[in-house]
Amino acid sequence: MASGTLDTQTGTPLPATGTRADIRARTLRTDRWWQAPLLTVVLLTAWLLYGLVRAFMQKWYWVADYHYLTPFYSPCISTGCEPEAAHFGRFLPDWPILPFAALTLPFLLLFRLTCYYYRRAYYRSYWASPPACAVPDLHKRYTGETRFPLIVQNSHRYFFYAAALISLINTYDAILAFHGKGGGFGFGLGNVILVGNVILLWAYTASCHSCRHIIGGRLRNFSRHPLRYRAWGLVSRLNTQHMQLAWITLGTLMITDAYIMAVAAGWISDLRFVG
Numbered sequence: 001m002a003s004g005t006l007d008t009q010t011g012t013p014l015p016a017t018g019t020r021a022d023i024r025a026r027t028l029r030t031d032r033w034w035q036a037p038l039l040t041v042v043l044l045t046a047w048l049l050y051g052l053v054r055a056f057m058q059k060w061y062w063v064a065d066y067h068y069l070t071p072f073y074s075p076c077i078s079t080g081c082e083p084e085a086a087h088f089g090r091f092l093p094d095w096p097i098l099p100f101a102a103l104t105l106p107f108l109l110l111f112r113l114t115c116y117y118y119r120r121a122y123y124r125s126y127w128a129s130p131p132a133c134a135v136p137d138l139h140k141r142y143t144g145e146t147r148f149p150l151i152v153q154n155s156h157r158y159f160f161y162a163a164a165l166i167s168l169i170n171t172y173d174a175i176l177a178f179h180g181k182g183g184g185f186g187f188g189l190g191n192v193i194l195v196g197n198v199i200l201l202w203a204y205t206a207s208c209h210s211c212r213h214i215i216g217g218r219l220r221n222f223s224r225h226p227l228r229y230r231a232w233g234l235v236s237r238l239n240t241q242h243m244q245l246a247w248i249t250l251g252t253l254m255i256t257d258a259y260i261m262a263v264a265a266g267w268i269s270d271l272r273f274v275g
């Protein structure tokens with residue numbers, strides 16, 4: 001396009017070939033583009049503070065009558081854990097600075113921290129790099145994820161394996177929680193919450209981009225692998241909801257933990273249907 005050409009819609013001069021448009025405004029967006037990053041900061045910070053307090057509280061994590069164990073303390077492996085709550089043994093020292101589930105919490109945190117969706121969310125909101133589409137980056141330099149520390153983001157698939165294993169443990173906890181007062185089978189609102197949380201955790205984990213690649217990747221064609229093709233189709237459909245599942249599971253984790261804390265502390269009674 002030759003220098004001196006006019007924009008056909010606005011009549012303003014267009015820049016010469018090879019040069020950038022001389023736009024002085026920080027952005028030409030007129031919508032409230034800052035709302036999404038702001039909301040992300042508020043919600044993620046609130047969730048992290050809640051999680052931090054609960055992980056180190058070291059009480060109100062287990063309802064002995066019904067065998068409810070909050071996912072924030074699963075598996076409970078500290079010598080400080082209630083013996084009945086420690087389904088996999090107690091071998092970590094009971095220190096105030098060590099969460100009772102210190103073996104799994106770091107992996108869950110790293111799984112979410114390196115998640116493709118959360119990366120987008122916190123790069124935009126906390127790091128403003130960039131805060132939104134068509135809004136300039138706050139930072140002068142951009143080095144991508146090709147060098148330390150962000151190169152670590154590429155290890156996401158390994159945290160996916162850990163998260164899948166931890167989802168199995170959460171499933172086991174949810175099954176053990178069908179326990180009535182005094183023994184035998186029991187079923188209450190806590191079970192509905194625990195099972196709902198586990199189903200959604202599986203949905204979030206299965207919707208992971210790495211999971212999708214592990215299931216459908218490295219194949220020359222799908223026709224010789226019909227099962228993997230079907231599984232890939234399923235996780236691909238889930239994958240389209242990955243962002244929603246990322247937020248929903250933060251909510252269900254918090255609700256599950258808060259409910260079990262409230263019952264364990266005696267603030268409320270579990271609504272029992274059976275046992």
Ligand code: FES
Pocket residue numbers: 111112114115116117118156160204205207208209210211242
């Ligand atoms: S991409 Fe989000 S959990 Fe893997």
